[in-house]
Every structure is written in C-alpha cells, then in structure tokens.
Amino acid sequence: MMGPVLAACLLIILSTAWISQANEALCKKDGGVCSCNNNKNSVDCSYKKLTAIPSNIPADTKKLVLNYNKLSKLSPTAFHSLSKLTxxxxxxxxxxxxxxxxxxxxxxxxxxxxNNNQLESLPQGIFDKLTKLSILQxxxxxxxxxxxxxxxxLAELKTLDLQYNQLERLPNGVFDKxxxxxxxxxDDNQLRSVPKEAFDNLQNIKDLRxxxxxxxxxxxxILYLSKWIREKEGTVNGIESATCVDNKAVLEITEKDAASDCVSPNTTTAIPIGTMTPASVIYDDIHEIKVPQENFQKFLGYQEPDHLPTQPQCLMSISGYLGLMMSLMLTSAAILYVIHFLKKA
Incomplete structure (x- = not known):
C-alpha cells in the first residue's frame, strides 16, 4: 500500500532537488551567470556580456533584469516561458x-x-498583448x-518615454487611447509639428516634455500645439519650454507668425522635364522646383518614403539617362551607315 506513495514522494523530492540545482547553476553566488532573489522571484543578469537570453530562468520569475549586456537580437520565443513577469x-x-x-x-x-539600445523601428502590434503595462521606456x-x-x-499606460530618439513625425491619433x-x-527628437488633436485625449497628463x-x-x-500649450500652461509641467527653431517660445506663436502652409512631406525637388540645362545650373537651382515624391520613386526606383534622394543622386540618375540616350543614338547611326554602305555595294 505504501509503495506508490513512497515512490511519488521520492519523485517530488528528486524533482525539487533538480530544479533547485538548475536554479543554482543560473544564480550561484560564487560566479554563476545571474544573481537571484528567490524570496522576490527576481533574477538579475546585468553586465554579464550575454549575447542570448539564458534558457534556464525560473518560470515563476517576476522581475528580470538584463541590462548592459551584448544582446543584438532576441529570439521570437525568448520570453514565452516567463508569463509571470511583471x-x-x-x-x-x-x-x-x-x-x-x-x-x-x-x-x-x-x-x-x-532604453539605450539601437532600435530604428518597431514592428506593428509589438505591444498589443501588454494590456497591463504601466511604464514603457x-x-x-x-x-x-x-x-x-x-x-x-496600452490603456493602463501611465509613463511613456520617447526622448532622445530621431522621431520626425507622429502618426495621427498615436496617443488617443x-x-x-x-x-x-x-524631448530631443526631430519633431517640427504634431498632428491636430494629438494630445486632446490625454486627460491625466501632468508632465509633457x-x-x-x-x-x-x-x-x-504649429498653431494647434501653441494653443494647446497656452490652455494647459500651469497644469502640465514642462510644456512651456518648447521653443521654435528661432528660439521663440511655441506658446507665443500666433496666426500671423505661422501664416504659411507647410510643405507636404511627400514632396521634394526635381528638374523640369523637356529642358536641356547644364548640370552645374541644375545642381545650383534644383531646389526651386517641387514635384510629388512618388514620381521620384518611380524614376529612381527609390522605396524608402522617409528618406528623399539627394541632389547628387538625382544628377547621377540624369547623367545615366543621358548616357543611355547617347548610346542609342550612336547605335542607330551606325546601323543606318551599314545599311547605306550595303545598298551602294
């Protein structure tokens, strides 16, 4: 009668011992990979020169710190066994x-x-399952x-830190939820304006840099941002420090100051079609003529909408086009000469 019970007890004891040894291999105090606080289910693997996430992190870990390692990429399943992480x-x-x-x-x-990585973009939906997230750095x-x-x-998000990036624009409605x-x-981005109503749904905002x-x-x-700052001045910290490129405070801008329409981000420059202008003149005056960016993309095969072709790129493409036309003309002339010679013969 006691045989199966004893066997089950031994199995539990051995399993516990094996798990304990596995955790010790990860968290030894005498030189193991990481430091662990079992009472708080915390694992700290900082400054360990790791190039991959350790595979034996306990499944009940709630806090995982992997700061200042050499992680250049993550496996798609790197954290799939750590559903208890907070x-x-x-x-x-x-x-x-x-x-x-x-x-x-x-x-x-x-x-x-x-923070402090080299992320150039974010995949669509990368944060969609993090519905309990409160802080995103x-x-x-x-x-x-x-x-x-x-x-x-991220309906529960309370802190969002995007400073010290290279953001050139914000999508419409990006903060609406x-x-x-x-x-x-x-702060410390490349923003020239924000979409209208960009901050209108931020009912609890207290600090905006x-x-x-x-x-x-x-x-x-810029008029939307200027008006919004004036309305929230004194109730939202940090907004008064926004300044124009000429160091004038954004909140002081009026309709008279900002009378111009913005140049669409989908326009750039090109030479007029059907004219034969010396390359030096084209290079000096090319900035004066605007055409839709998509025409450039078709002409140059350029496919990155956030990066427009430079003037030298334009000239290289134009010179290549003219070279091709010259080659076709010379080839045609040679063929006509051969036909004429054969007729005389």
Missing part, C-alpha cells in the same frame, strides 16, 4: 530590431525598459517613426 529591463544592449510576438506571452508585465534609441496604432492596446497617461517625454525639437513656427501646423 518587470523586464533590457536597457543598454545593442538591439536594432524586435521580433514580432516576442512580448506576446508577457500578459502580466507592468514595466518594460528598452524607449528613450535613447534611433526611432525615426512609429507604427500606426502602436500604443492603442492613452487616457491614463500622466508622463510623456518627447517637448524641448529640443526643431518646432517649425512659420508653418500653420
């Missing part, structure tokens, strides 16, 4: 991209730190733009 920090690594779905199993996550990366709706599922947001850092952006106050797109 805190994840990857600060100070070399991440350039995030694989889609890498955070999808972290349904309890409250804080995600991705993305500062000091290389983000040029944000996907449409990237924060739409963040009704609980209290802190938003957009906008300084160190090249705000274009000659363009009437």
């Amino acid at each position: 805190y994840l920090s990857l600060t100070g690594n070399k991440l350039q991209t995030l694989p889609p779905g890498v955070f999808d199993h972290l349904v309890a996550l409250g804080t995600l730190n991705l 993305l500062n000091s990366n290389k983000l040029h733009s944000l996907p449409e709706g990237v924060f739409d599922k 963040l009704t609980q947001l209290g802190t938003l850092y957009l 906008l300084e160190e952006n090249p705000w274009d106050c000659s363009c009437n797109d």
Whole structure:
C-alpha cells in the first residue's frame, strides 16, 4: 500500500532537488551567470556580456533584469516561458530590431525598459498583448517613426518615454487611447509639428516634455500645439519650454507668425522635364522646383518614403539617362551607315 506513495514522494523530492540545482547553476553566488532573489522571484543578469537570453530562468520569475549586456537580437520565443513577469529591463544592449510576438506571452508585465539600445523601428502590434503595462521606456534609441496604432492596446499606460530618439513625425491619433497617461517625454527628437488633436485625449497628463525639437513656427501646423500649450500652461509641467527653431517660445506663436502652409512631406525637388540645362545650373537651382515624391520613386526606383534622394543622386540618375540616350543614338547611326554602305555595294 505504501509503495506508490513512497515512490511519488521520492519523485517530488528528486524533482525539487533538480530544479533547485538548475536554479543554482543560473544564480550561484560564487560566479554563476545571474544573481537571484528567490524570496522576490527576481533574477538579475546585468553586465554579464550575454549575447542570448539564458534558457534556464525560473518560470515563476517576476522581475528580470538584463541590462548592459551584448544582446543584438532576441529570439521570437525568448520570453514565452516567463508569463509571470511583471518587470523586464533590457536597457543598454545593442538591439536594432524586435521580433514580432516576442512580448506576446508577457500578459502580466507592468514595466518594460528598452532604453539605450539601437532600435530604428518597431514592428506593428509589438505591444498589443501588454494590456497591463504601466511604464514603457524607449528613450535613447534611433526611432525615426512609429507604427500606426502602436500604443492603442496600452490603456493602463501611465509613463511613456520617447526622448532622445530621431522621431520626425507622429502618426495621427498615436496617443488617443492613452487616457491614463500622466508622463510623456518627447524631448530631443526631430519633431517640427504634431498632428491636430494629438494630445486632446490625454486627460491625466501632468508632465509633457517637448524641448529640443526643431518646432517649425512659420508653418500653420504649429498653431494647434501653441494653443494647446497656452490652455494647459500651469497644469502640465514642462510644456512651456518648447521653443521654435528661432528660439521663440511655441506658446507665443500666433496666426500671423505661422501664416504659411507647410510643405507636404511627400514632396521634394526635381528638374523640369523637356529642358536641356547644364548640370552645374541644375545642381545650383534644383531646389526651386517641387514635384510629388512618388514620381521620384518611380524614376529612381527609390522605396524608402522617409528618406528623399539627394541632389547628387538625382544628377547621377540624369547623367545615366543621358548616357543611355547617347548610346542609342550612336547605335542607330551606325546601323543606318551599314545599311547605306550595303545598298551602294
């Protein structure tokens, strides 16, 4: 009668011992890979020169710190066994991209730190499963733009840090779902304006940093931001420090100051069609003529909408085109000469 019971007890004891040894291999105090606090289900693997996430992190870990390693990429399933995580920090690594779905199993996550990496873009839907997220840190990366709706599922978000990136624009409605947001850092980017109604749904915003952006106050797109700052002055910290490229405060801009329409981001420059102008003249005056960017893309095969071709690129393409035309003309002349010679013969 006692045989099966004893066997089950022994199995449990052996399993517990094996798990304990596995955790010790990860968290030894005498030189193991990581440091562990079993009472708090916390694992700290900072400054370990890791190039991949350790595979034996306990499944009940709630706090995982992987700061200042050498992580340049993540496996799509790197965190799939860590559904209990409430805190994840990857600060100070070399991440350039995030694989889609890498955070999808972290349904309890409250804080995600991705500061000081090299992220240039974010996959669509990368944060969609993080519905409990309260703090999202993305500062000091290389983000040029944000996907449409990237924060739409983060209804509990209270802090969003995007400072020290290279953001040139914000998608329409990018903050519309963040009704609980209290802190938003957009300083030290390349923003020239924000979409109309960009901040209208931020009912709980208390701290908004906008300084160190090249705000274009000659363009009437700035009027929304100027009016919003005036209305919130004294109730939202930090907004008064936003200044135009000429150092004038954004909140002081009037319709008279910003009378010009903005140049569409989908326009650039090109030479007039059907004219034969010396290359030196084209190079000096090419900036005066505007055509839709998509025409450039068809002409040059250029496919990155956020980066327009430079003047030298234009001249190289034009010279190649003229060279091709000259080759065709010489070939045609040679053929006509041969036909004429054969007829005389």
